[in-house]
Amino acid sequence: MADSLARPIVLVGFMAAGKSKIGRLLAARLGVAFVDSDAEIERELGAPVAEIFRTSGEGAFREAERRVIARLVPGPPQVISVGGGAFVDADTRRTLNAAADTVWLDPPFDLIAERLARSASRPLAASRSREELRQLWEERRPSYAEAHIRIETTDEDPQRAVGRILERLGL
Numbered sequence: 001m002a003d004s005l006a007r008p009i010v011l012v013g014f015m016a017a018g019k020s021k022i023g024r025l026l027a028a029r030l031g032v033a034f035v036d037s038d039a040e041i042e043r044e045l046g047a048p049v050a051e052i053f054r055t056s057g058e059g060a061f062r063e064a065e066r067r068v069i070a071r072l073v074p075g076p077p078q079v080i081s082v083g084g085g086a087f088v089d090a091d092t093r094r095t096l097n098a099a100a101d102t103v104w105l106d107p108p109f110d111l112i113a114e115r116l117a118r119s120a121s122r123p124l125a126a127s128r129s130r131e132e133l134r135q136l137w138e139e140r141r142p143s144y145a146e147a148h149i150r151i152e153t154t155d156e157d158p159q160r161a162v163g164r165i166l167e168r169l170g171l
Contacts (some may be wrong), residue, residue: 005077015084016115027079104147
């Protein structure tokens, strides 16, 4: 299947949408590499995302994010998961939509909130109430809606989401 992939597939969506989990499964099914942009940023800057936010601020993180994504997209066909705020940046969104097949993973907010409650590693979620997170989720949805494909997800078997992505991409 890797031969049929002409350009990268980029998974976008809110934090805890399942981008990394589904991305790894999708890449395995296609026989291509999986890259998590946050992991690449951590490697480049030599620190975890939460520490980058704490010591350098969100602005420095977003600049590194733009740089890493611009480096990843022209590479070989692969599956790329980007952080929840990456696609909100208009320049990054244009870059991704021009050079990749973008897929918005869109679980309901209640599922996002449940997943975030179990995670301590997301700096933008750690200091927000449930209502503040809902507001951020709602603010970001119009940006995510500019992805080429929208896949509504639940806590179903993630392989079903992979199947729907492949079907929508005609792969």
